[in-house]
Amino acid sequence: GAVVSQHPSRVICKSGTSVKIECRSLDFQATTMFWYRQFPKQSLMLMATSNEGSKATYEQGVEKDKFLINHASLTLSTLTVTSAHPEDSSFYICSASSGASQYFGPGTRLTVT
Amino acid sequence: GQQVMQIPQYQHVQEGEDFTTYCNSSTTLSNIQWYKQRPGGHPVFLIQLVKSGEVKKQKRLTFQFGEAKKNSSLHITATQTTDVGTYFCAGQKGQGAQKLVFGQGTRLTINP
Numbered sequence: 656g657a658v659v660s661q662h663p664s665r666v667i668c669k670s671g672t673s674v675k676i677e678c679r680s681l682d683f684q685a686t687t688m689f690w691y692r693q694f695p696k697q698s699l700m701l702m703a704t705s706n707e708g709s710k711a712t713y714e715q716g717v718e719k720d721k722f723l724i725n726h727a728s729l730t731l732s733t734l735t736v737t738s739a740h741p742e743d744s745s746f747y748i749c750s751a752s753s754g755a756s757q758y759f760g761p762g763t764r765l766t767v768t
Numbered sequence: 769g770q771q772v773m774q775i776p777q778y779q780h781v782q783e784g785e786d787f788t789t790y791c792n793s794s795t796t797l798s799n800i801q802w803y804k805q806r807p808g809g810h811p812v813f814l815i816q817l818v819k820s821g822e823v824k825k826q827k828r829l830t831f832q833f834g835e836a837k838k839n840s841s842l843h844i845t846a847t848q849t850t851d852v853g854t855y856f857c858a859g860q861k862g863q864g865a866q867k868l869v870f871g872q873g874t875r876l877t878i879n880p
Contacts, residue, residue, distance in 0.1 A: 689867060
């Protein structure tokens with residue numbers, strides 16, 4: 656089956672620094688990837704849709720200058736949380752689209768101190 | 769915008785009892801998907817329902833998609849401790865690269 660990886664799985668950073676999270680489709684090409692955020696005991700909230708070779712589409716209320724998304728190849732999308740603050744601490748999950756299905760990565764747990 | 773409501777938010781059962789979670793979309797869906805997330809883990813795909821009135825079974829799990837393609841349910845028969853987790857439905861209006869809208873999830877806990 657299709658496999659999606661994320662790196663890192665966990666990261667702790669200091670307030671004001673930037674963190675980059677990678678999402679890779681390991682055995683298939685994904686023209687579209689999605690980035691979600693999940694706060695404790697809450698559901699997944701879509702942040703943005705990332706299309707290879709074009710600008711990401713952000714959901715309402717998500718700051719595009721704070722959450723930079725790059726989808727430079729058919730197997731890699733990155734999410735950079737810039738000038739992170741404690742309220743950005745969350746579980747960030749990507750998914751990659753292949754045909755009619757979406758496959759989720761294992762998530763990245765970000766803690767901003 | 770599109771909304772997917774899921775109830776109940778929490779459900780606690782004795783091992784061996786049945787469990788059901790319900791999803792309702794504000795708009796007609798092209799398909800609905802179900803995911804299970806264990807504590808500390810990530811969502812794991814369970815199934816996708818596409819056809820109006822569709823019913824699918826996976827061992828003790830029964831999934832239904834409503835005739836109007838706006839609601840769905842997941843029923844677990846004779847729960848086991850391994851069923852513990854949060855179950856999410858997610859609705860999609862198109863296929864493939866269309867975004868998923870997740871329900872709030874139902875957190876299932878089981879008394880052994």
